[in-house]
Amino acid sequence: MSSRPDPAHTVGADLRADLERALASVNAVIVDKAEVVELAFSALLAGGHLLIEDLPGVGKTTLAQALSLVLGGSWQRVQFTNDMLPADILGVSIFRRQDEQFEFRPGPVFANVILADEINRASPRTQSALLEAMAEGQVTVDGQTHSLPQPFFVIATQNPLDLAGTYPLPDSQLDRFLLRTSIGYPSALEERRLLVEPDRRRMLQTLQPELDEHRVIGLIELAAGLHVAEPVLDYIQTLVQATRSHAGLRAGLSPRAALALIRTARAHALVRRQDFCLPENVKQIFPHLAPHRLQPLPESGLDSRAVVAEIIEHTPVP
Amino acid sequence: MNSHQAPLRPVAWTIAAFIIAALPHLAAMPAWLAAGIVAACGWRLAAAWRHWSPPPAILRLALTGLAITLIVLAFGGLWGRRTATALLCVMLAAKMMEMFTLRDLRLVASVSFFLIATQFLFSERLLYLGYLAVGSLVATIALVRIQNVEAGETDSAAPGAEVQAIGSAATLLLMSVPVALTLFFLFPRLAQPLWGLPDQVMDGRSGLSDDMSPGSISNLFLDDSPAFRVEFDGPPPPVDQRYWRGPVLWDFDGTTWTRPFFSDTPSRQFVPEGDASLTYTVQLEPHERRWLFTLDYPVRGPEQALITVDHQLLSRHPVTALTRYELVSNPEFIDMPDLPEGARAAALRLPEGRNPRSLALAEELRARHPDHRDLIAAVLSWFRTEEYFYTLSASPLGRHGADEFLFDLRAGYCEYYASAFAILMRAAGIPTRVVTGYQGGLWQAGSDYLLVRQSDAHAWTEVWLEGSGWTRVDPTAAVSPDRIEQGARSVIDGPRHRLDLDWLQTLRNRYDRLQHMWNRWVLGFDHDRQRQFLQKLGLPDLSTERIAALMLLVLTLVTGLVSLFLLRRARPRSTGAVDRAWHAMLRRLQRRGLRKRLEETPLEFAARVEAALPAHGGAFRRLAATYCRIHYGDQAEHEADFIDQAKGFTPRRA
Amino acid sequence: MATADSARLGADQRAPRRWFDRWIARRGPMRPPLTLRYRQIFILPTRFGWLLGLLMFAMLMGSLNFNNNLGLLTTFIVAGLASNSMLIAYRNLDRLQIQRSGAAPVFAGQTAQLLISLANPGGRARAGLEIACAERRQTFALPPGGFAEVAVALTTHHRGWLQPPRCRVQTRQPIGLFQAWSWFWPERPVLVWPQPADHPPALPEGGADQDGRQDQRQPDGDEFFSLRGWREGDPLHRVAWKASQRHNTLLARDLRQPRSRQLLLDLEQAPGRDLEEKIRVLTAWVLTAHRQHRAWTLRLGPDTIGPGSDEAHLHNCLKALALFP
Incomplete structure (x- = not known):
């Protein structure tokens, strides 16, 4: 975006400054992928989770790591494998012989930021253990419920091509993720920088936490209070309505998805240093929010991403 | 067209359209019939409001049958325009009782146009232009509302719906004016009617009748409406020469003077033009009789007209529309220097056993004045010196009408005098006939025509004198010179005077001037005028086919222009001044070839503009950002600045 | 603006029908996505239109005969109304976009809902539009720049692909004198399950x-439900x-x-x-x-x-x- 409305930040000026710094730090490591970084922060500030689908080696993990480093708080990385069990994620109750009691040993899920690498390698049962925890913000093991820390942000990655021995996330579970995105190959310029500049991994180590859990919660609240004007609401409504009436889709977006769209558009506006929501925010978010919640009719031969692009293409901006 | 149960609002509009279209018809109907029709409308409205079901078919049929029977009884048959329109109104009112589908509503709404058109058969006065405008607007609104319902409008109670319907109907109607005017001026007019009209169809309206029995003109005196207007080539004749000749009456049966059997015989006499000949044009209001009024004596009239043996000018068909004709009259002509025997007999015939006292007086006069001229002078001076009055409130007369009038009543108006005088003259052996027509007329100050009103109707006599032929004698002039010199108005007494305030009179005269123009340019536009009109445009002597071709050509052109307007790309409807300024700016950019796509946000478009027009892009980007702040943000402080700057933004091609 | 020679063709007249279809097809694309323009839009008076025409003719003849100029003016104003309403009927379809059509599969005997998406790219609202498909009609309206999804019920009888019949999008705005319409074929057949x-x-x-x-990728661990802490008595x-x-x-x-x-x-x-x-x-x-x-x-x-x-x-x-x- 070459132009932005006047950045007259009156509300939460220091929070905004922190966010600014955090963005700058991540952008320093993840070169030329500002859009993806913005999306990631939007998912975080909208209180949702992020799924990154891309080939190995394009920087999924680097992005996730950079995010978790910058956000501060506790973070955990889980590399999924097919022999992993739900307990490996959630934790286990251990019987302690000395006092004849079960002791809960929290799994890696008990952290502010979880980097769930190659989630499709885990068995469906393990996947759904994580997804349920994401949805509910709590974990129940052996009849005991344990709350997860706040904020709680999951960045999952998935390799769409290497399918052998994997279990792609089922359609019905995908909407646990607020946004689904991909990184894409670097541009020629960026690639050159990657070749010339020091190793990304080493750069990661230079990252300092710019935020902490309290500030993230403050930013989430700030985002939730951003102004969304009637025309933007109209736009959102028209988009959602278009998914419901599209002949090539089995069902349209739910009201919950519409609410998520508004929430994420607000967060995106905050990330972009705006004081109010613009149609651009909606337009940027929608292609990452809608497709994985929509199922095209098998016989229509359509891809839900194409359908969503078509809908945006045909929806006038009020 | 389906059978929706028509909701209230379209029904109300349709009834309004019908009532407005039928208003003049209702006014001319017997009151009970009009009341019945209005009641039917009221019932229908209530039915739509209360969701009543239609009345049983038997009842509808019975009511309609009853109404038709009553019409037949009231109008004396089904033949005649008033009867026909009354019948149409009744049929529509009956249709109303069963118009429960949209199709019925449409029928009533569209027949309203027809009803409006039929009213013009009775009067085409300027006033009715307003009637046409309002009537067709309401009928169009009704049609729009009916269509709205058919198109599945559910919230017909929405407040904007009516305003929107009125707006679209007004646009539709306004846009039809160019087409209507083109057709009006270029549609080939008929030189002759396609079919004649049976006389029975003419059911009489204000105007001179073809007979005279004292009492029958009197209602005309109160009618201020114009009878005709005259433009002279040169100065108008003096006031006492303005006798407008109408029907000439020879036969008298004791109460009524009528035209004789030979009154349609064409004249064998050739009236030459003389030095004192007058050339003038008469613009005659339709009066549904055949006579055309002339000054004495018409030398030649329009084609299609005939001059009778007693110098009446007769049109071939009843005058049903405003008619213009050009005339030449020679006032110095001597009519019938020799009176044929038959004519003399007809001009002396009197019924047996009537008016004995008058006959006695005539005998006495005849003995005293052997010379006819002396006798006439004596009678006129008698009228003048004795106590005779001119009044419009005269009593009706009995069997010996002339006796009653001359010896007892001694008060009456022109018909009384003309009739009594003619009886006296015939009894005294002087051939006499009665002429009815108009006398006088108002010379409009500032305009160049003479206005003759219905109230100028007059009756006078013509006596045959040796050497001077038929000579006009106006006994009324002897009694009331004012009547002749100042017009009928001067002798009308009673409360009317109070209404005739000066300014009111001025206003009325102004209106008449307007009416005159209206008559001249709109109503009088006929076959000949159309030719003249085209000649003035430099298209002389076009055949009817050519005119039709010209009409099609112009019509195509006009329709093209109208369609350009109607099919123009609509601008997105924006409410505020900010939106207007923004869209105006977008239009200016569009003219430079940069069109904002619908799915583009303002800032995305701004980026594109910046790439295409580097010189202006920066300015536009700032404006777009401000627009976003106002449109999508919650601040409004930049509005005025934005509007100013947006107005100043004029992109030029790089 | 095109005017069809004939609005209705007998269903049994096979050869003329085929010829007509070909003729229609030559006038432009008929499958969504399509934007209606003058080549695809046909206009004919409705029954009410013919009736008003008759009335107009009567008014014209009467007024001409009586040389009644106000009567003529009334007639011509009605003529102008008619010509304008033809234009507006055309305008109501011009540039209308039929974006796509399709129906979710149904079981034979159920009614399939053929969904047709339309868009109004212009800045003018379009009211009183109608989709007529297989003798079913559905009215709808489009706000400026708006979308509409119109569902037309299709009766199904047999399993397999059901090609929906040729549909009409039509309008009788503004006063029901003229019907403007356009034909299109729904682009996708409907799958009818047995x-x-x-x-x-x-x-x-x-x-x-x-x-x-056949699936060789059944995981071994599939029969696990979960892990729990070892309790005494659990077999090794x-x-x-x-x-x-x-x-x-x-x-x-x-x-x-x-x-x-x-x-x-x-x-x-x-x-x-x-x-x-x-x-x-x-x-x-x-x-x-x-x-x-x-x-x-x-x-x-x-x-x-x-x-x-x-x-x-x-x-x-x-x-x-x-x-x-």
Whole structure:
């Protein structure tokens, strides 16, 4: 975006400054992928989770790591494998012989930021253990419920091509993720920088936490209070309505998805240093929010991403 | 067209359209019939409001049958325009009782146009232009509302719906004016009617009748409406020469003077033009009789007209529309220097056993004045010196009408005098006939025509004198010179005077001037005028086919222009001044070839503009950002600045 | 603006109909997505329009004959109204976009909802639009720059592809004098699944054999339900050694009943007098299996589908059943 409305930040000026710094730090490591970084922060500030689908080696993990480093708080990385069990994620109750009691040993899920690498390698049962925890913000093991820390942000990655021995996330579970995105190959310029500049991994180590859990919660609240004007609401409504009436889709977006769209558009506006929501925010978010919640009719031969692009293409901006 | 149960609002509009279209018809109907029709409308409205079901078919049929029977009884048959329109109104009112589908509503709404058109058969006065405008607007609104319902409008109670319907109907109607005017001026007019009209169809309206029995003109005196207007080539004749000749009456049966059997015989006499000949044009209001009024004596009239043996000018068909004709009259002509025997007999015939006292007086006069001229002078001076009055409130007369009038009543108006005088003259052996027509007329100050009103109707006599032929004698002039010199108005007494305030009179005269123009340019536009009109445009002597071709050509052109307007790309409807300024700016950019796509946000478009027009892009980007702040943000402080700057933004091609 | 020579053609007149269709097709694309322009828009007076025309003619003749100029003016104003309403009827369709059409699959005998998406790219609202398809009509309106989705019910009888008939989008705005319309063919046929048998026999249990088991990626650990802490008395073979090592404590596998065996639904083994009946039974079975969350394999002659239990598998099976020759 070459132009932005006047950045007259009156509300939460220091929070905004922190966010600014955090963005700058991540952008320093993840070169030329500002859009993806913005999306990631939007998912975080909208209180949702992020799924990154891309080939190995394009920087999924680097992005996730950079995010978790910058956000501060506790973070955990889980590399999924097919022999992993739900307990490996959630934790286990251990019987302690000395006092004849079960002791809960929290799994890696008990952290502010979880980097769930190659989630499709885990068995469906393990996947759904994580997804349920994401949805509910709590974990129940052996009849005991344990709350997860706040904020709680999951960045999952998935390799769409290497399918052998994997279990792609089922359609019905995908909407646990607020946004689904991909990184894409670097541009020629960026690639050159990657070749010339020091190793990304080493750069990661230079990252300092710019935020902490309290500030993230403050930013989430700030985002939730951003102004969304009637025309933007109209736009959102028209988009959602278009998914419901599209002949090539089995069902349209739910009201919950519409609410998520508004929430994420607000967060995106905050990330972009705006004081109010613009149609651009909606337009940027929608292609990452809608497709994985929509199922095209098998016989229509359509891809839900194409359908969503078509809908945006045909929806006038009020 | 389906059978929706028509909701209230379209029904109300349709009834309004019908009532407005039928208003003049209702006014001319017997009151009970009009009341019945209005009641039917009221019932229908209530039915739509209360969701009543239609009345049983038997009842509808019975009511309609009853109404038709009553019409037949009231109008004396089904033949005649008033009867026909009354019948149409009744049929529509009956249709109303069963118009429960949209199709019925449409029928009533569209027949309203027809009803409006039929009213013009009775009067085409300027006033009715307003009637046409309002009537067709309401009928169009009704049609729009009916269509709205058919198109599945559910919230017909929405407040904007009516305003929107009125707006679209007004646009539709306004846009039809160019087409209507083109057709009006270029549609080939008929030189002759396609079919004649049976006389029975003419059911009489204000105007001179073809007979005279004292009492029958009197209602005309109160009618201020114009009878005709005259433009002279040169100065108008003096006031006492303005006798407008109408029907000439020879036969008298004791109460009524009528035209004789030979009154349609064409004249064998050739009236030459003389030095004192007058050339003038008469613009005659339709009066549904055949006579055309002339000054004495018409030398030649329009084609299609005939001059009778007693110098009446007769049109071939009843005058049903405003008619213009050009005339030449020679006032110095001597009519019938020799009176044929038959004519003399007809001009002396009197019924047996009537008016004995008058006959006695005539005998006495005849003995005293052997010379006819002396006798006439004596009678006129008698009228003048004795106590005779001119009044419009005269009593009706009995069997010996002339006796009653001359010896007892001694008060009456022109018909009384003309009739009594003619009886006296015939009894005294002087051939006499009665002429009815108009006398006088108002010379409009500032305009160049003479206005003759219905109230100028007059009756006078013509006596045959040796050497001077038929000579006009106006006994009324002897009694009331004012009547002749100042017009009928001067002798009308009673409360009317109070209404005739000066300014009111001025206003009325102004209106008449307007009416005159209206008559001249709109109503009088006929076959000949159309030719003249085209000649003035430099298209002389076009055949009817050519005119039709010209009409099609112009019509195509006009329709093209109208369609350009109607099919123009609509601008997105924006409410505020900010939106207007923004869209105006977008239009200016569009003219430079940069069109904002619908799915583009303002800032995305701004980026594109910046790439295409580097010189202006920066300015536009700032404006777009401000627009976003106002449109999508919650601040409004930049509005005025934005509007100013947006107005100043004029992109030029790089 | 084009005016059709004839609005209605007898359905039985085959040859003229074909010629007419070809003629229509030459006038522009007829399948969505399409934008209606003058070549595709036809206009004819409605019945009411003809009636008003008759009335106008009567008014014209009367006024001309009487040389009644105000009467003529009235007639001509009505003529102007008519000409304008023709333009507006055309305007109401001009540049209208029919973006797509399609219908979700239904079982034979159900009504399919043919959804037609339309868009109004202009800045003018379009009211009183109507879609007429197979004698069903649906009115709708489009706000400026708006979208509409119109559902037209289609009756289905037989399984297989159902090509929806040629549809009309039409309007009689503003006063019902003229009907402007445009034809289009829905771009996608509707898939009609076989009608499930009303009282199908019970699912053929135990029919699964090695032929049915084609998926070699069934995970070994599938029968695990979860891990829990080792309790005294847990047999040794249920200790999960690997996991225990990771967690530094003794863990045991919590086992549950193994899944029921897979179903094989074979056309040849389905009961029924003829093919259609068999297919209807299979359809009912497939639906029942899916309802019971059981995995099944469908065998239709040489083709085998599955095994599977999810919705995608269900749809594949239904589609195969619908299209089985």
